[in-house]
Amino acid sequence: MTGDMPSTLEAFNPVVEGLMVQTEAGPRLMGTRCLGCHMTYFPSSTTCRNPACGSDTVESTQLSLVGTLYSYTVQHYQPPPLFRNDDWQPYAIGVVEFPEKVRVMGMLSGIALDDIAIGERYVLALSDLVKDADGKQVHTHAFTPESQGTPSE
Amino acid sequence: MSEGVYVAGAGAIPWGKRPETTQLAMAIEALNAAFLDAGIGWEGIEGLVAASSRFEGGMGWGLHANEILQAVSERAISCINVGGACAAGAIAFNTAYSMIASGQHDSVAVIGAERMPKGFIPRPPGSQDDISDSDFLRWVTMGATNPAYWALEAQRRRYDFGTSDETLARASVLMRSNAAANPYARFRDPLTIEEVLASPMVADPLHLLQICPVSDGAAAVVLGSRKFAEGTGRPLVEVAGCAIGSGQFGDPARRIPTISNTVLEGVAHTSEVTTSVKRAMEMASVDLPDIDVLEMADNTSWHLLAWPELFGFVEPGQSDWMINNGRFAINGDLALNPSGGFLSFGEATTAQAVLQVCELVWQLRGEAVGRQVTGARVGMSAVLGLAGNGGSIVLKR
Numbered sequence: 001m002t003g004d005m006p007s008t009l010e011a012f013n014p015v016v017e018g019l020m021v022q023t024e025a026g027p028r029l030m031g032t033r034c035l036g037c038h039m040t041y042f043p044s045s046t047t048c049r050n051p052a053c054g055s056d057t058v059e060s061t062q063l064s065l066v067g068t069l070y071s072y073t074v075q076h077y078q079p080p081p082l083f084r085n086d087d088w089q090p091y092a093i094g095v096v097e098f099p100e101k102v103r104v105m106g107m108l109s110g111i112a113l114d115d116i117a118i119g120e121r122y123v124l125a126l127s128d129l130v131k132d133a134d135g136k137q138v139h140t141h142a143f144t145p146e147s148q149g150t151p152s153e
Numbered sequence: 154m155s156e157g158v159y160v161a162g163a164g165a166i167p168w169g170k171r172p173e174t175t176q177l178a179m180a181i182e183a184l185n186a187a188f189l190d191a192g193i194g195w196e197g198i199e200g201l202v203a204a205s206s207r208f209e210g211g212m213g214w215g216l217h218a219n220e221i222l223q224a225v226s227e228r229a230i231s232c233i234n235v236g237g238a239c240a241a242g243a244i245a246f247n248t249a250y251s252m253i254a255s256g257q258h259d260s261v262a263v264i265g266a267e268r269m270p271k272g273f274i275p276r277p278p279g280s281q282d283d284i285s286d287s288d289f290l291r292w293v294t295m296g297a298t299n300p301a302y303w304a305l306e307a308q309r310r311r312y313d314f315g316t317s318d319e320t321l322a323r324a325s326v327l328m329r330s331n332a333a334a335n336p337y338a339r340f341r342d343p344l345t346i347e348e349v350l351a352s353p354m355v356a357d358p359l360h361l362l363q364i365c366p367v368s369d370g371a372a373a374v375v376l377g378s379r380k381f382a383e384g385t386g387r388p389l390v391e392v393a394g395c396a397i398g399s400g401q402f403g404d405p406a407r408r409i410p411t412i413s414n415t416v417l418e419g420v421a422h423t424s425e426v427t428t429s430v431k432r433a434m435e436m437a438s439v440d441l442p443d444i445d446v447l448e449m450a451d452n453t454s455w456h457l458l459a460w461p462e463l464f465g466f467v468e469p470g471q472s473d474w475m476i477n478n479g480r481f482a483i484n485g486d487l488a489l490n491p492s493g494g495f496l497s498f499g500e501a502t503t504a505q506a507v508l509q510v511c512e513l514v515w516q517l518r519g520e521a522v523g524r525q526v527t528g529a530r531v532g533m534s535a536v537l538g539l540a541g542n543g544g545s546i547v548l549k550r
Contacts, residue, residue, distance in 0.1 A: 015293050018284040042413040043284045049415075051402050071312070073304035074357040075296065082276060082289075083296030093295050095305055095407065097416075103405075104413045105305075107295045118312045140294045 015084075015129055015140045019043055021062065027124055029104060029141060033061040040100035063104070066123050066146055067096035070103055072116050084130045084138075096122050096143050110144035121146040158253045158392040159382035160548065161260065162191025162375035163511040168339040168498045171268065171369040176210045180221050180266035183371035183504075187262065191375045191385045195226035198375065200261035202233045202249045204241035204503035207277055209268050216266050216503060231258065239450065240397070240536045241265065242372070242506030243429075243544020247397050249376045259381045265504035266371035288410040295412070300364050300453070302407045304356035307455035311358060314470035316458065318358060322349035323476050324454035325363050325496055331483060332493025334523020337508070339368050340497045363454040368499030372508035388518045393531075393549040394437030398428035400541030409539060422463055425543030426450075430464050430535050437547035439531055441466055444547075446516050446532040447487055448509040451494040460535065461487065488526040491516060509534040510546055517550040 012022040019042075021030045032041045034048035036055020041048075042063060048055055072094040092108040094116070108116060109127045127142035164186025166179055180203075188194060203211075203218040211217030211234065218232035231252070237244035242265040249261040280286040291297040310316045326346055332338035344362060352362040382389055400408065401424035403417025421427040434440070441464070451457050458472040466487055467475055475481050481489035492498070492512040495505065513532035515521040534546045 016284060016290065019290070019294070039415055041415055043290065049402055071305045071309035072357075073301050073308055073359075074354075075298065075301055076354045076356065077298070079292065079296030079298055080276075082292035084293070085296070093297055093301055093305070100415075101417065102413055102415050105291070105295060105297060105407070106412075118309070 011137065012126075013132070013136050013138050015138050020141055023062070027126060027141070028065065029063040029124055031061050031063055031100070031102065032058045034058050040102050042102050042104055063100055063102060064098050066121050067098040067104070067143070069116070069118050069120050069122050069143070070095040070097045071118060072108060074113050086130045087128070092116055094122065094143055107140060107142040108144070109142040110148045156379040158250050158376055159379060160374055160390045160392060160510065160514050161377040161382045161385045161387065162187040162193070163373075163514040164188070164190050165337050165372035165508055165511050166370060167337050168368045168370040168501060174369070176216060176266050176268050177220060177224055179268070179369065179371035180216060180264050181225055183266060183373040184221070184262060184264055187373035187375050191387065193375070193385070196228070198230065198260050198262045199258040200231035200233070200249070200252055202235060202245040202252075202261060202263050204245040204263070204265040204507065205234045205236055206238060206241060206267060206503045208270060208502070216264070218264070221264065231261075237542040237544070238538035238540060239500065239502045240506060240538025240542035240544045241503040242508075243534070243536050243546060244397050244542065246374070246507065246510060246546060247395050247544060250392055250395050253376055253378055260375060260377040262373055262375050263507055264371070264373045265507035267501040267503050268369040269367035269501060271367070287412060290412050291410045297410075297412070298356065299409055300359055301356045302409045303364070303453040303455055304359045305407050306459065307358050307453065310455060310459065314473060316473050318350055319346050320458070320473045320477055321358060321363060321454050322346040322360075324451070324457040325349045327476065327481065328451065328457070328490060328494045328496040331491050331524055332497030335493050335497070338493040338497040339499050341493070359453055359455070363496075365452050365495035366499040368501045370498065370501035370504045370508065372504045372511050374507060374510050374514070388550070390514050390517050391549045392546065393439065394433035394435070394547035396429045396432035396436060396545055398425045398432065398543040400425045401428065408541065423460075423537060423543070425541045426460070426535050426537050426545070427463050429543040429545040430533070433533065433545040433547045437549065439547060443531050444533050445488060445529040446491060446513060446526050447489055447535070448492060448512050448532065449490060449494075449535040450505065450537050451490060451496050452500070454496065457481070457489060457494070461489065464535065483524060483526055488529070491521060491524045491526055506534065506536040506544060509536065510548070513546070513548045517548055
């Protein structure tokens, strides 16, 4: 377990509703799957965007737990105020490619900035951002190396 | 049928920071420069197309053709105001082209002018604070700035092709070298690779001097029928091709401000631009080897390596060798941004694609003093705008 991972369901407090769902096995990214062409979208969508598909029926789906790091960068400047983070310091943003052909951006956690390598396996994690008005920790979706020992499927 | 559309006049103001000048005043100054070049006055145009963005002007609608005419010469002519973010100038150009090619008008001016807010471009108003707005998501969930998106592409390039820090820096050095004699460029001092790499790291692997800043600027062109262009007495520069495009499903490019994409094999990277380039070249009946000058959007040094490959000038990964061996220099195999590019101008969003056309006109007329591509006959522009907007223009002498 990483220090970023809340131990109880009660701790799940995402910064925005609808990107993740909490399951018994931990949080998962929540997207949309088209019943016609089986394309997957993230975040959730009410439509299928595939021009080769005429279907208008989509369903909610969970993205795979494990993906591959496609690329990353380290942001050295503090972003504008809409990004609220109590403990700001240069941090990594990565792109993780999931088997559903979806590439998702998110902060990387649980790895030293110098050790990040494209092509390695990453899993979804939660990263701390700020404490809300009630003193409760707010999280965002993040990715951490699979080798960090997060529960597997 | 149309006998073709020509650029009859081109004009711009020097790029910089102009806190004392309004957007409207900059637009008028650029239009007057284009009119002077064409040897006409305000009465010489039958229409005005403005490239608009959200930053200033037009009662909140952005730069506005009507507002310009109301300030200078209110003559009941056709006014069109178009959006398209950083590609708006190319879309405005395309619109003016159509107005003349259709036979509806003999002469139409295109204007782009922008005063940019400082720093990272902020989120626009009027969107929901929920998952329906990508711009909200990218800020609150990870604080991804625009340079971070380009940095993700650059880092992947390093992985795919082994592009070195020095090569990525050399692209910035080349732009400064090209800009040195360009009176319209904001940054004209020469740079060394060491200086680029010593500038602050913004988003790995991109340093400050590898990312285009924001500027204030304005550029205008006058398009006309063949008869109109001949009447100006200026050398004829034909609009041989012009096209706009939007994104293709499955495009692997990281598109600002989205946080995810569904990627399909075989779909072109930055498809809104590659599609535009392909269409403009087909319309102009030119092949890649025919093109002497390419003016393309270099939001970062990565773009200067990636885009010539995406357009097919060189094979994927080959730009590194090209730039390291002077082949993208002003009198190399392909003159890449002889103006100095966005890196030497700083981006004044809607004006940028119009400025690209001005530079191509000056190059094809042989008027680009100190940066002239010898014997340039065919020039092409390529620009990308937020939300999947692309545009490309091919000019022929």
